[in-house]
Every structure is written in C-alpha cells, then in structure tokens.
Amino acid sequence: MNHLKTLLIILIFGSFSVFAQRTKIELGIEGGPSIAFMQVRNNPSFNYYNPRIIGSGAFAFEYHFSNLISLRSALGYEVKGYQRPYQIYANGTDLGIATTYFQFDYVTLPILIRLNFGKKIRFFLNAGPYMSYLTAKKAHISEYEQYSGSALSGSVRDYNRFDFGFSGGLGIGIPINENWSVSLEARNNFGLLPLKTDNDGKIFTNSSNLLAGINYRLKPTDPERKSRLNKNSFSQENRITLGIEGGPNISTFLENKPYINNDQSNSAIQAEFSGSAGLTFQWNSRKHFSLRTGVTFQQNEYSFTTGSSSNVTLIGSYGKGTHRFDYLTLPVLARFTYGQKAHFFFNVGLYAGIPTRQTEKIEGTAYSPYSGGSTSPYVHTSNYVPDYNHTIDFGAVGGIGIGIPVMNHWEFSVEMRDNLGLVNVLAENYYKRTMRTNTLSVLIGVSYKLGFRDK
Incomplete structure (x- = not known):
C-alpha cells in the first residue's frame, strides 16, 4: 500500500x-x-x-x-x-x-x-x-x-x-x-x-x-529530532516543500521599434491580462535560504491594431488583434526568507519557457472597392503567429512575497513576481525588430512541508 x-x-x-x-x-x-x-x-x-x-x-x-x-x-x-x-x-x-x-x-x-x-x-x-x-x-x-x-x-x-x-x-x-x-x-x-x-x-x-x-x-529522518520539534511551527527545519501556485498576470512585451502596417499606421502593442498555474518544489537548505523550482503553465498575451491582415484576403481592412503564447515554464530560484511564523521572502533566479501553442485572433471591418465600396465585419483566428520563433524563451526572475502558516505543515503564500525575457522571440526580419517577453504575475500558493532536518 x-x-x-x-x-x-x-x-x-x-x-x-x-x-x-x-x-x-x-x-x-x-x-x-x-x-x-x-x-x-x-x-x-x-x-x-x-x-x-x-x-x-x-x-x-x-x-x-x-x-x-x-x-x-x-x-x-x-x-x-x-x-x-x-x-x-x-x-x-x-x-x-x-x-x-x-x-x-x-x-x-x-x-x-x-x-x-x-x-x-x-x-x-x-x-x-x-x-x-x-x-x-x-x-x-x-x-x-x-x-x-x-x-x-x-x-x-x-x-x-x-x-x-x-x-x-x-x-x-x-x-x-x-x-x-x-x-x-x-x-x-x-x-x-x-x-x-x-x-x-x-x-x-x-x-x-x-x-x-x-x-x-537525501539524509535519513532522525525520529528523536522530529519529536523535539514543535510540529505546529512552520520553521525552516523542514527540508522539502511541495505546493501549487497560480494567479493572474499582465504581459508587457518589450520591442525596440513598433511594427508598421501596410497603410503606414503604427501598430504599437498593448499589454493584456492572462494567467498561470503550476506545481512547485522547494529544498530548504538553511533556515533563511532555499532552492525553489517547479513546472508552470503560463500564458502571455498582447493586443494590437492593424491596418491590414496578411492572413485574410481583403482589400483595405482594419481592426484589433491579439496574440497569445502558451509556455511550459521551468524557473530555478534562490529564496531568502525572514521571519519566524508569518515570514517575508524574495526570490531571484532564471527561467526557461518552452512554447506549446500560439494563437492569433483579429476582429475588424473590411472594405472592398469591388463591391461598391461596401464594408463587412470579419473575424480571423489561427493557431500560428507569423514571424515568431518556436524556440525556448529564457530570462531572469525576481519576486517578493509573504508566507503565512495555516495549520501543521501547511502554508498560504502571496507573491508578486516578474519574468524578464532575455531572448528575442521574433524570427529574423528585414526591419531588425526585436521583441522580448516581460510578465508581471500575482501568485497565490498553498504548500506542504515534508519531514524534518537531521543535524
């Protein structure tokens, strides 16, 4: 069993x-x-x-x-x-x-x-x-x-x-x-x-x-050491922590120059809200120091205005579009903790993001001179975003938060974290444009500590 x-x-x-x-x-x-x-x-x-x-x-x-x-x-x-x-x-x-x-x-x-x-x-x-x-x-x-x-x-x-x-x-x-x-x-x-x-x-x-x-x-459990510890305290004497975390995020993609539509209008991108959720693993090496990682499903999204769409056969079209990118993200973080029961912490480290899906959606109005200058609404969706790489994203992570013990071995946490991409997600193009991901997340988590340290 x-x-x-x-x-x-x-x-x-x-x-x-x-x-x-x-x-x-x-x-x-x-x-x-x-x-x-x-x-x-x-x-x-x-x-x-x-x-x-x-x-x-x-x-x-x-x-x-x-x-x-x-x-x-x-x-x-x-x-x-x-x-x-x-x-x-x-x-x-x-x-x-x-x-x-x-x-x-x-x-x-x-x-x-x-x-x-x-x-x-x-x-x-x-x-x-x-x-x-x-x-x-x-x-x-x-x-x-x-x-x-x-x-x-x-x-x-x-x-x-x-x-x-x-x-x-x-x-x-x-x-x-x-x-x-x-x-x-x-x-x-x-x-x-x-x-x-x-x-x-x-x-x-x-x-x-x-x-x-x-x-x-990993070292063995010391039963005598375990019996001497106060099981109601959520101290760093416990080495291993498992948990889940997730919450909303806002993606502000960083670009060196805006994209220019076919009608010469500016198509600057705008931040949009998405979300993330994942499993976490933490190794509590010292009282105030831990190593933290996990596997997270994360969505990054932005919106833009378009004067035309290369994906839709239309003459003179305009509207609003969104690009969404789904990632499987693996962060590797060093966590520093201060406090006894309710404690504050900050994380710093690196992450790798593996793209799993891309989605493009454009909604707008089309104008065609061949039908007497009439206009008509259109909606375009695709599981492929042009000009974007399908390669791994990589960047730096930083965050601050608070952990509150709820009961024996359980903890509730809230963290604000930023993932700053260091890799250009655009494929090479003649306009020398670069774009990097930047995602600010609010993560709400529940975790459980296993075992006790053996000195």
Missing part, C-alpha cells in the same frame, strides 16, 4: 516529487553527447537520413524501493535530428548537392525501472517508456548559409509534436561520500510514434545517449 501511494505521488509531481521516507530519495542532474538519427522502418532501402552528434541534459529523480530496485525519472531537454544530401537551386541554376542538418528540440520525460548490482561501486540497468514533446525545429546548410532556415523543411506544425517510445540503458555509479555519487550511462531512446509520414514512408526517431551525472541522496 505504501508503494502504491509513492507511485501516485511520483506520477503527479514527475521528476520533482518526493516521499517522506527520505533515505530512499535521490536527486541529480545528467547530460552528455548523443548520436541521433531517423529510421524509415517501412522502407529499409531509403537510407538518406544519416546520424548527427548532438546532446541532451535533464534534472533526475530516483526513488529506491530496495537496494536492488528503484524508480527513476528525469525531466530534460533532448535534441534529435539527422543530416542528408539536399539539391540546391538558385535562380534556375543547379548549385549541386549540399549537406543539410536538421534539428528537433524535445522536452523528454522517461519513467524507468532501475536494477542495481553491487555495494559501493554499483552497476545498473534501466528500462521503461519515455514521452517527448517537440518544441522547435531548425534546418541548416553549412555550404549555403543564405538558404538555411525553417522554410527549408516546414514548420513544427508539419510534424507529430508528441513522441513516445522505449528507453533502455546500462551504466555505473561511483560514490564520492555518504550522500554524493557520480554516474555514467549508455542509453537508447527508440521511438514508437512516427515523427512524420511522407512519400519516403513513416519516419521514426532514435537516439543513443552517453549520460554523465551527479546525484545527491
């Missing part, structure tokens, strides 16, 4: 979940080079997809059921792809064959059963399924830079964004001291869902990874 409860918690909180029996929990990071290639399994004679050497990295979590069996997961960023010959033409001239490099960026979550052998130096075997989500695609021709870009092989929408498959590997773990260890593993991810189906056949992903890792095993 205890094992069933543990599995449910792990599935809910993914690679950041923890369980009260802290001697069984191990956290870490892993990453390294990989050989990625594509397979056309229903057309073995088609062999134009040659392997590429790329890489991957992840935050790892492991729960030890016993010395022999453990459950391991990792939320990570994995790059897959291939290289193949490509015929280049320019202005009707055949420039010859060049090597084209294709790259597919994934967020990957494996769920693995690990078998461990040995006492100090331990050998292990991993096996289990993995799930991946495609966030971006790039194409590059080294010999002809001017022909590189997303247009070479279509957008992300042309591919299956979800990948699922089997993961297996073997490796070795070497202890450094009582809590720290390093590991080295060879792992293969074998895709079972086609990335794309075209005239060549069904294309599947496959990658072989060499993963170097460093891991920390």
Whole structure:
C-alpha cells in the first residue's frame, strides 16, 4: 500500500516529487553527447537520413524501493535530428548537392525501472517508456548559409509534436561520500510514434545517449529530532516543500521599434491580462535560504491594431488583434526568507519557457472597392503567429512575497513576481525588430512541508 501511494505521488509531481521516507530519495542532474538519427522502418532501402552528434541534459529523480530496485525519472531537454544530401537551386541554376542538418528540440520525460548490482561501486540497468514533446525545429546548410532556415523543411506544425517510445540503458555509479555519487550511462531512446509520414514512408526517431551525472541522496529522518520539534511551527527545519501556485498576470512585451502596417499606421502593442498555474518544489537548505523550482503553465498575451491582415484576403481592412503564447515554464530560484511564523521572502533566479501553442485572433471591418465600396465585419483566428520563433524563451526572475502558516505543515503564500525575457522571440526580419517577453504575475500558493532536518 505504501508503494502504491509513492507511485501516485511520483506520477503527479514527475521528476520533482518526493516521499517522506527520505533515505530512499535521490536527486541529480545528467547530460552528455548523443548520436541521433531517423529510421524509415517501412522502407529499409531509403537510407538518406544519416546520424548527427548532438546532446541532451535533464534534472533526475530516483526513488529506491530496495537496494536492488528503484524508480527513476528525469525531466530534460533532448535534441534529435539527422543530416542528408539536399539539391540546391538558385535562380534556375543547379548549385549541386549540399549537406543539410536538421534539428528537433524535445522536452523528454522517461519513467524507468532501475536494477542495481553491487555495494559501493554499483552497476545498473534501466528500462521503461519515455514521452517527448517537440518544441522547435531548425534546418541548416553549412555550404549555403543564405538558404538555411525553417522554410527549408516546414514548420513544427508539419510534424507529430508528441513522441513516445522505449528507453533502455546500462551504466555505473561511483560514490564520492555518504550522500554524493557520480554516474555514467549508455542509453537508447527508440521511438514508437512516427515523427512524420511522407512519400519516403513513416519516419521514426532514435537516439543513443552517453549520460554523465551527479546525484545527491537525501539524509535519513532522525525520529528523536522530529519529536523535539514543535510540529505546529512552520520553521525552516523542514527540508522539502511541495505546493501549487497560480494567479493572474499582465504581459508587457518589450520591442525596440513598433511594427508598421501596410497603410503606414503604427501598430504599437498593448499589454493584456492572462494567467498561470503550476506545481512547485522547494529544498530548504538553511533556515533563511532555499532552492525553489517547479513546472508552470503560463500564458502571455498582447493586443494590437492593424491596418491590414496578411492572413485574410481583403482589400483595405482594419481592426484589433491579439496574440497569445502558451509556455511550459521551468524557473530555478534562490529564496531568502525572514521571519519566524508569518515570514517575508524574495526570490531571484532564471527561467526557461518552452512554447506549446500560439494563437492569433483579429476582429475588424473590411472594405472592398469591388463591391461598391461596401464594408463587412470579419473575424480571423489561427493557431500560428507569423514571424515568431518556436524556440525556448529564457530570462531572469525576481519576486517578493509573504508566507503565512495555516495549520501543521501547511502554508498560504502571496507573491508578486516578474519574468524578464532575455531572448528575442521574433524570427529574423528585414526591419531588425526585436521583441522580448516581460510578465508581471500575482501568485497565490498553498504548500506542504515534508519531514524534518537531521543535524
């Protein structure tokens, strides 16, 4: 029954979940080079997809059921792809064959059963399924830079964004001291869902990874120490905190110059309200210092006026539009806390935002001289926003807030936080425009502390 409860918690909180029996929990990071290639399994004679050497990295979590069996997961960023010959033409001239490099960026979550052998130096075997989500695609021709870009092989929408498959590997773990260890593993991810189906056949992903890792095993609970602590106080003696948080936000995108419509009118953007919600994990390292992370679904939105729309076949149109961007955001924060019961805190750190969806909506009036100068209302919606990258957003995070204990181990918090983007979200264009995200959020949270520190 205890094992069933543990599995449910792990599935809910993914690679950041923890369980009260802290001697069984191990956290870490892993990453390294990989050989990625594509397979056309229903057309073995088609062999134009040659392997590429790329890489991957992840935050790892492991729960030890016993010395022999453990459950391991990792939320990570994995790059897959291939290289193949490509015929280049320019202005009707055949420039010859060049090597084209294709790259597919994934967020990957494996769920693995690990078998461990040995006492100090331990050998292990991993096996289990993995799930991946495609966030971006790039194409590059080294010999002809001017022909590189997303247009070479279509957008992300042309591919299956979800990948699922089997993961297996073997490796070795070497202890450094009582809590720290390093590991080295060879792992293969074998895709079972086609990335794309075209005239060549069904294309599947496959990658072989060499993963170097460093891991920390949490210290055991001290029952005597636990009994001496006042369970009604919400002190930092508790090491691990799990929670949920969410609330409204306002997005003020920062641009270096406004976009000019076809009628030469200014299309300056205006901030709009959206929202965010997510799961949180906090490691309370010291009385006044913690490390905090989590997984958050965040929406950024702005509005604009338009003198015309390239997406609607109209003569002389004007109206108001909105662009909305959905992100899966991973912040990594240092939290400083002051106070005993009701306490104040401030966060500072970095975040990475993975785009999952874009939405464009334009409402307005169209004027057509071909129908006697009549006007008519129109509404245009699309799941694609032109001129925007499908790449990961990255930036700095800062916030201040207050935490109030509600009951034994539970806390209510309110925080004001700002995510300042450092990456240009616009694709390259002739106008040299840049735009960066900036989101101010009010986050209301509920959290629960597990266990007690062992001095």
